[in-house]
Every structure is written in structure tokens, then in C-alpha cells.
Amino acid sequence: MGATDLELARRARQGDDEAFHELVDRHGARLYGLAFSLLGNAADAEDVVQEALSGALQGLRGFEGRSSVKTWLSSIVVRQAAKCHRTRARHRVVSLDQLQEDAVRATSALQAEGVAARSNARLDILSVLQGLSPEHREVVVLREMEGRTYDEIAEILAVPRGTVESRLHRARQELRNRLKGYLP
Amino acid sequence: MKHTEDHSDHSVRPYPGRGEQPALECPFAPRVSAYHDGELAVAACQDLERHMAQCPSCSEQLKHLRSLSQLIVQAPSAALPDGFFQRLHVGVGSARRQAIVRMAWPALAAAASLLIAFSVLLWQTPAAWGRPAEKGELWEIAVASLNAQAPADAGPEELLTQLIVKGLSGEGTHE
Numbered sequence: 582m583g584a585t586d587l588e589l590a591r592r593a594r595q596g597d598d599e600a601f602h603e604l605v606d607r608h609g610a611r612l613y614g615l616a617f618s619l620l621g622n623a624a625d626a627e628d629v630v631q632e633a634l635s636g637a638l639q640g641l642r643g644f645e646g647r648s649s650v651k652t653w654l655s656s657i658v659v660r661q662a663a664k665c666h667r668t669r670a671r672h673r674v675v676s677l678d679q680l681q682e683d684a685v686r687a688t689s690a691l692q693a694e695g696v697a698a699r700s701n702a703r704l705d706i707l708s709v710l711q712g713l714s715p716e717h718r719e720v721v722v723l724r725e726m727e728g729r730t731y732d733e734i735a736e737i738l739a740v741p742r743g744t745v746e747s748r749l750h751r752a753r754q755e756l757r758n759r760l761k762g763y764l765p
Numbered sequence: 766m767k768h769t770e771d772h773s774d775h776s777v778r779p780y781p782g783r784g785e786q787p788a789l790e791c792p793f794a795p796r797v798s799a800y801h802d803g804e805l806a807v808a809a810c811q812d813l814e815r816h817m818a819q820c821p822s823c824s825e826q827l828k829h830l831r832s833l834s835q836l837i838v839q840a841p842s843a844a845l846p847d848g849f850f851q852r853l854h855v856g857v858g859s860a861r862r863q864a865i866v867r868m869a870w871p872a873l874a875a876a877a878s879l880l881i882a883f884s885v886l887l888w889q890t891p892a893a894w895g896r897p898a899e900k901g902e903l904w905e906i907a908v909a910s911l912n913a914q915a916p917a918d919a920g921p922e923e924l925l926t927q928l929i930v931k932g933l934s935g936e937g938t939h940e
Binding site: 598601602605606609610613614617618623626627630631634635638639706707721724725726730731746747749750753756757760 | 794795797798799802804829830833834836837838840842843845846849850852853854856857858859860861864
């Protein structure tokens with residue numbers, strides 16, 4: 582039985598590089614999946630994971646082990662992804678209207694493709710997710726794709742549990758509207 | 766609507782109105798999402814199930830939520846790019862080194878400052894400070910030497926005169 586995440590984090594905090602690399606091996610792929618779902622872009626997702634893990638390494642002293650390492654790393658990735666979104670929005674040439682249009686187009690594609698092309702349409706779900714507001718996208722990804730509990734989501738996003746509940750409800754309503762016709 | 770009549774008996778409480786929900790939405794609708802996620806307490810679940818049995822809107826919403834979750838869960842998981850972990854480890858290693866440099870920098874700066882301050886202090890210190898301590902001031906040594914040579918009855922004025930004469934004639938010490 583290998584060391585637990587908390588043990589590895591404690592060793593890494595004491596300067597054991599190998600311990601931190603072990604944590605990277607354990608969580609890297611999952612964090613990449615999370616970043617990819619939030620950003621819908623492979624290059625940005627990799628950058629975000631890289632920055633998040635580098636930040637985590639430097640912030641190890643501040644990690645007190647009150648939450649799990651998995652939750653702690655996820656919260657850093659979510660924050661980093663939000664930052665990346667803001668930066669992208671500032672530097673993007675296309676307007677927010679264009680973003681909305683892209684999302685609508687992806688939604689229409691989903692509706693038009695039908696069951697036979699469902700495997701291709703699945704790819705576009707990520708595009709539809711990108712059309713949601715960051716707050717809604719975060720809760721949907723954390724709940725539906727990461728399978729996090731409400732308490733974990735609340736901890737990751739640093740919001741009350743009730744906020745997670747209501748945010749998730751509204752996010753799903755919005756998704757339902759965007760995917761109307763595709764859902765039974 | 767039928768479900769509104771049942772609210773008073775339920776322990777499940779709808780969200781307080783914050784002006785965010787559509788006017789026609791059933792007040793229990795937000796709880797359906799939590800029910801779908803298995804995040805309601807057992808008693809609240811039972812209450813909501815009783816409510817949904819009488820509320821077509823909420824039971825329909827539950828069906829939609831299940832379909833939506835199925836759809837999202839079928840979304841492809843992101844394939845890792847080639848060389849992802851290699852780049853990740855290199856990046857983390859580099860961040861580690863930068864962190865060490867950042868931590869070491871203040872200590873190095875402090876040590877350098879101390880060294881410079883000490884060098885300046887040494888530079889400004891008179892050379893005599895580094896020599897072995899004399900037994901007394903030079904004039905005291907000279908007077909003692911004169912005392913040894915002078916007659917026992919010689920007064921201070923006579924000794925001073927002898928010292929000046931010796932100094933002028935080059936016999937005395939120039940230190």
C-alpha cells in the first residue's frame with residue numbers, strides 16, 4: 582500500500598521532490614480532464630494544470646490538510662481556469678456575442694445530428710458548456726463530470742452549500758433550454 | 766396548483782423567493798435537482814417524492830435531469846496530449862528550483878549586505894587598531910624613558926625641555 586495523498590503532501594512540504602512528483606502522477610490526468618471540461622481547449626487545459634501544480638507546490642506550506650489533496654488541487658485548477666477564461670476574454674478578438682453564437686451553433690448541431698451521429702454530437706457538449714456562465718459551467722462540470730458532492734463543490738468554489746444547490750439548479754435549466762429538442 | 770396546497774405539511778422547504786426564479790416555476794423545483802443528485806436527507810426525499818407524485822412539472826423535471834446527466838456523462842473524456850506527464854514533471858521541477866531561488870534570495874542578499882558592511886568597516890579602521898596593544902600612550906613611554914635617564918631631582922619643566930631638545934636633534938623616537 583503506497584503513501585496516502587496527505588502523507589505525500591506532508592513529505593513534499595518538507596522538501597521531498599519525489600513525493601510531489603508522485604502526487605502529480607496520481608492527479609495529473611484527472612486535473613487535466615477537469616481543466617479541459619472547464620476550458621474546452623487542450624492547450625489551455627495543459628497550461629492551467631501546469632500553472633496550478635506549480636502554484637500548489639509553492640503553496641504547500643499553506644495546505645493544512647483540512648480538505649483532501651484532491652479537493653485542494655481541484656480548487657486551484659478551477660481558480661486557474663477562471664483566471665484563464667478572464668485573460669482569454671480580455672485578449673480575444675471575437676466578442677461575447679460571437680461566443681454566444683458559437684454556443685448556439687453547437688447546440689443546433691447537437692439537435693440536428695440526431696441519434697445516429699450521437700458520438701460526434703457528444704463532442705459538442707463541451708462547446709455548449711462553454712456557452713454557460715463560468716459559475717454555471719463550474720458547478721455542472723464538478724457535479725456531472727467529476728461526480729463531486731455538494732459539500733465538495735462548496736469547498737472547491739468557496740461558496741455556501743445552498744449556493745451550489747441553487748446555482749446547479751439554474752445551470753441545469755439553462756442547459757436544458759440549450760439542449761431542447763435533443764433531450765427526450 | 767395542487768402542490769401549493771401541500772406545502773404546509775412538508776418538511777421540504779422551497780427556496781425563499783429572491784426574484785430569480787420564474788414566476789410560474791414550482792417552488793419545489795430547485796429541490797428536484799438536489800434529489801436527483803442524492804443530496805437530500807431521507808425525510809426530505811420522502812416528502813419530495815410525495816410532492817412529485819402530485820406535481821407533473823417536478824416529475825417531468827426529474828426525467829429531464831436524468832436525461833441531461835446521461836448526455837453529459839457520455840461526453841468523451843479528454844485524451845491526454847502526447848508527452849503530457851513529461852512536460853508536467855519538467856514544469857513542476859522548474860517551479861521547484863525557482864521556489865528555492867526565491868527562498869534563498871533574501872538570505873543571499875542579507876549575507877552580501879553584511880559582507881559589504883564589514884568590508885567598509887575594515888577599510889575605514891586605522892591600521893594601528895590591528896597592532897598589539899601598547900602598554901601606554903607614546904608620550905607616556907617617552908616621559909618614562911626620560912625619567913630613567915634624568916637626574917633624580919629633575920623637575921617636570923626640565924624633563925619637558927629635554928624631550929623637546931631630543932626631538933629637535935633627532936635623538937628621540939618619531940612615533
